[in-house]
Amino acid sequence: MVHVRAALAGAGGVNVVIDRPEARRLPSRHRFALARLIAYAKLRGASAAVNHAERLILPIDRDQTAAEMHGMAIWIFVTTVCYVAAMLPMIWPVAIVAAVPIAAIALHFPIVVIGPIVRLLIGDGDHVKIISVFTMALLVIASSYIAASHTWARYVAWLFFAVFILNAAAAAVAWLLRDRIRAAEERCAR
Amino acid sequence: MRGVVWRKLLRFAILNVPPWIEPIVIAFWSAFFLLWGPGRRGVMRNLKVIKPGSIGIVNFFRCYRVFWNYAWTIADNVRFKELRTIPDWEFAGWGHFQAMQASNGAILLTAHMGSYDLGAQLFSETSTRRIVMVRAPEEDLETRAFEEHHGAEGLRIEFNTRASELAFDLLETVRDGAIVAIQGDRVVGSISTLPATFFGRTASVPAGPFALALAARVPIYPVFVVRIGRRRYRLITSRPIEITRSRNRDDDFARAVAQWMTELETVVRGCWQQWFTFEPLWPEPAA
Numbered sequence: 001m002v003h004v005r006a007a008l009a010g011a012g013g014v015n016v017v018i019d020r021p022e023a024r025r026l027p028s029r030h031r032f033a034l035a036r037l038i039a040y041a042k043l044r045g046a047s048a049a050v051n052h053a054e055r056l057i058l059p060i061d062r063d064q065t066a067a068e069m070h071g072m073a074i075w076i077f078v079t080t081v082c083y084v085a086a087m088l089p090m091i092w093p094v095a096i097v098a099a100v101p102i103a104a105i106a107l108h109f110p111i112v113v114i115g116p117i118v119r120l121l122i123g124d125g126d127h128v129k130i131i132s133v134f135t136m137a138l139l140v141i142a143s144s145y146i147a148a149s150h151t152w153a154r155y156v157a158w159l160f161f162a163v164f165i166l167n168a169a170a171a172a173v174a175w176l177l178r179d180r181i182r183a184a185e186e187r188c189a190r
Numbered sequence: 191m192r193g194v195v196w197r198k199l200l201r202f203a204i205l206n207v208p209p210w211i212e213p214i215v216i217a218f219w220s221a222f223f224l225l226w227g228p229g230r231r232g233v234m235r236n237l238k239v240i241k242p243g244s245i246g247i248v249n250f251f252r253c254y255r256v257f258w259n260y261a262w263t264i265a266d267n268v269r270f271k272e273l274r275t276i277p278d279w280e281f282a283g284w285g286h287f288q289a290m291q292a293s294n295g296a297i298l299l300t301a302h303m304g305s306y307d308l309g310a311q312l313f314s315e316t317s318t319r320r321i322v323m324v325r326a327p328e329e330d331l332e333t334r335a336f337e338e339h340h341g342a343e344g345l346r347i348e349f350n351t352r353a354s355e356l357a358f359d360l361l362e363t364v365r366d367g368a369i370v371a372i373q374g375d376r377v378v379g380s381i382s383t384l385p386a387t388f389f390g391r392t393a394s395v396p397a398g399p400f401a402l403a404l405a406a407r408v409p410i411y412p413v414f415v416v417r418i419g420r421r422r423y424r425l426i427t428s429r430p431i432e433i434t435r436s437r438n439r440d441d442d443f444a445r446a447v448a449q450w451m452t453e454l455e456t457v458v459r460g461c462w463q464q465w466f467t468f469e470p471l472w473p474e475p476a477a
Binding site for chain 2: 031057074
């Protein structure tokens with residue numbers, strides 16, 4: 001692992017791995033516990049990855065993995081569409097079509113409403129963590145309401161909680177395996 | 191889209207949007223910007239030339255891909271400036287890239303593709319060479335002030351407004367061993383141009399980089415920063431364009447321009463979804 005604080009002035013100590021394509025599977029490049037655990041399993045079972053690039057620079061950043069972030073975004077969006085559709089007084093195929101733009105706008109709510117409030121309270125800066133917590137809290141509240149309802153969307157809400165619990169379990173396992181994960185990462189990035 | 195308000199909104203988004211809902215936000219705003227008629231029509235008209243025989247409805251969806259990629263690249267650029275988050279980098283043409291770094295002065299000729307700003311800023315902070323980036327001026331003073339305030343440390347940006355003074359400055363800079371980065375795929379404002387053939391049609395390219403290379407006797411390196419996925423970029427450095435002096439300067443320029451257009455055409459044909467030219471490059475409607 002190469003520390004490039006000196007090379008990237010002011011970069012806040014970004015760690016990067018150079019010319020090791022298998023470092024794409026590092027658990028540290030994943031945000032959620034479930035994804036980190038899957039990455040660890042892939043890292044253990046992985047043979048040397050093929051490097052198509054002449055040189056490769058991979059930063060160690062928890063939000064770096066496309067599959068995890070796109071997968072999460074699709075899941076959150078589909079869940080929100082189902083919740084909105086279930087609330088609309090229409091037959092479900094029409095409701096789902098109408099819910100798509102409404103859900104896209106609704107997901108902006110924590111950003112455009114809570115973002116400026118946070119900025120007023122603590123000043124300008126990186127508020128992604130705070131907004132993430134608020135957004136997830138709003139999703140949990142909405143899921144709790146839908147899960148207790150009698151609409152078809154309650155199954156989607158139950159799935160939401162199932163994944164939520166699964167991620168919590170994965171977090172516990174990842175914590176127990178933390179030394180092994182760290183060792184595997186060091187072996188890969190060395 | 192001009193004006194500082196869009197830049198402020200983008201900065202706000204980078205500082206507030208959780209990464210796990212970012213794809214939804216970007217998909218939504220990419221669709222919203224399809225309402226921007228001149229930009230959409232410009233991209234669709236260019237696509238009609240890049241992809242001969244293509245039909246309008248298909249180019250409409252291709253236009254969405256252009257906007258989608260543009261949204262990701264400007265987001266990555268601002269994220270780097272504000273949060274110092276760097277993407278994954280892959281290098282192609284590493285030998286040429288190293289030669290450029292080792293050269294005693296060079297012109298880095300690029301296009302409005304991928305994250306050219308992010309690439310230039312990354313060079314400025316990792317390269318041992320000084321990088322000077324030349325770009326079209328922001329017409330709005332407030333926007334220019336905002337860009338200068340939020341720019342990367344170590345990257346000098348020159349606006350091509352005062353052509354004659356700038357030419358002397360850049361000549362001196364290149365002779366001092368610096369790398370001058372210029373976008374050479376389209377002409378903005380009243381700058382001197384050279385004739386070119388691009389996708390079989392007549393076009394113009396800025397004369398500045400070629401004249402500068404000839405005067406300073408330095409090579410031109412075609413460099414393209416192509417987005418290959420979420421927070422993933424490939425930096426392609428092609429073989430250098432050497433402008434040799436002969437008795438006929440027009441021929442010297444024509445050879446260099448032809449080589450540049452060949453490189454540009456190859457990259458634009460393969461990565462049309464990342465050629466961020468929102469004005470029609472060919473003014474007449476495509477046949």
